[in-house]
Amino acid sequence: MTRSALITGITGQDGSYLAELLLSKDYQVHGVVRRSSRERMERLEKILPQITLHEGDLTDSGSILRILQKSDPVEVYNLAAQSFVPSSWTQPLLTGDVTGLGVTRMLEVLRQHNPNIRFFQASSSEIFGQATDESQSEQTAIRPRSPYGVAKAYGHFITINYRESYDLFAVSGILFNHESPRRGGEFVSRKISRAAALIKLGRQEKVFLGNLNAERDWGHASDYVKAMWLMLDQKTPKDYVVATGKKSTVRDFAKIAFDCVGLDWEKHVEIDSTLYRPAEVDALCGNASLIREELGWQPTITLEALIREMVESDLKDLRG
Ligand code: NAP
Ligand code: F7E
Numbered sequence: 001m002t003r004s005a006l007i008t009g010i011t012g013q014d015g016s017y018l019a020e021l022l023l024s025k026d027y028q029v030h031g032v033v034r035r036s037s038r039e040r041m042e043r044l045e046k047i048l049p050q051i052t053l054h055e056g057d058l059t060d061s062g063s064i065l066r067i068l069q070k071s072d073p074v075e076v077y078n079l080a081a082q083s084f085v086p087s088s089w090t091q092p093l094l095t096g097d098v099t100g101l102g103v104t105r106m107l108e109v110l111r112q113h114n115p116n117i118r119f120f121q122a123s124s125s126e127i128f129g130q131a132t133d134e135s136q137s138e139q140t141a142i143r144p145r146s147p148y149g150v151a152k153a154y155g156h157f158i159t160i161n162y163r164e165s166y167d168l169f170a171v172s173g174i175l176f177n178h179e180s181p182r183r184g185g186e187f188v189s190r191k192i193s194r195a196a197a198l199i200k201l202g203r204q205e206k207v208f209l210g211n212l213n214a215e216r217d218w219g220h221a222s223d224y225v226k227a228m229w230l231m232l233d234q235k236t237p238k239d240y241v242v243a244t245g246k247k248s249t250v251r252d253f254a255k256i257a258f259d260c261v262g263l264d265w266e267k268h269v270e271i272d273s274t275l276y277r278p279a280e281v282d283a284l285c286g287n288a289s290l291i292r293e294e295l296g297w298q299p300t301i302t303l304e305a306l307i308r309e310m311v312e313s314d315l316k317d318l319r320g
Helices: 013-024 036-040 042-048 061-071 092-113 149-164 188-200 221-232 252-260 289-295 302-319
Strands: 006-008 028-033 049-056 075-077 116-122 170-175 207-209 241-242 270-272
Touching: 006 013, 006 061, 013 028, 013 042, 013 116, 013 221, 028 061, 028 207, 042 149, 049 061, 049 149, 061 170, 061 241, 075 092, 075 221, 092 149, 092 221, 116 149, 116 221, 170 221, 188 207, 188 302, 221 241, 241 289, 289 302
Parallel strands: 006 028, 006 075, 028 049, 075 116, 116 170, 170 241, 207 270
Antiparallel strands: none
């Protein structure tokens, strides 16, 4: 019999890659969409006929319960969130409600509907904040620096708590930054790739960025959704860090992106200090040894290949 999986956040970057991965593994794929998502289906265009979408919202438990009843999944991937860190300062309550409490709503409804469903929570390296360890593992102290990070820390702990309290197969994947041509335009990677393409085509001259010194561990979203699936495909539930183990600065990212189109980044990037964050996370770099050793997961796409793919996709898009 075909297995069903439910994805919250299916219209987002990861949701679309995960849906494609699960379809390739013969799952029936169901997704939660908000009424307002209806105009934002472009990432799902190619697979729309193969998936089933249900209207719901993480702030509304009743809608989630009805969707669970209809879709009857064996696996639930909770990818829905207010995921943009700067917006978590301008909308801290909404971020807490969706990104934090939303996880409890999912777990509560799931536990009551069918406690045998396997649950994946998209946790984040932002829970480490100004990290105490040079490279962060499952053992690193959790000390978030943004309302988003605080909400994700809550989601992380409540997932572990429901596993321990109710014996659910509930796991938290501590995902470091991962990007792709489907990344939202407000995140720095896509902002840079799009700007490099626009400038190359003569449609823009400059791009304004914030902190160029911030360091991140950037991977490709298509690799990270494989880790999500693998984590649910185990005998025992366990949390893992998912990362490449290499960090680069925003400046490095910009240099590589502009190199891809034969331009000197320094001539086109300017600083806008209003883009600095009230509390910055200076550097994040994951130690993914555990998932590598225990589940055999590893990233397959280098930073250079990722950036090239993003810039070329933006060029194609703009030319088309
Ligand atoms: P994304 O592109 O921003 O997608 C977020 C998704 O959440 C969208 O589908 C959005 O729907 C949905 N959503 C937002 N509020 C909702 C609500 N109240 N009810 C139901 N759905 C709602 O994020 P992503 O990059 O794919 O990331 C997926 C998950 O991984 C998120 O939880 C994110 O916090 C986490 N994460 C991401 C990264 C990364 O680097 N990408 C790293 C660590 C963790 P609409 O289309 O309707 O807006
Ligand atoms: O910023 C700096 C900024 O917004 C990366 C989310 O997926 O990953 C993501 O969060 C860095 C920061 O991602 C600009 O200050 C400089 O240090 O692309 P970002 P993020 O905040 O790391 C984590 C793991 C998640 O969980 C989140 O959901 O880049 N930066 N100049 C800038 N950032 C932005 N957005 N825009 C700039 O102009």
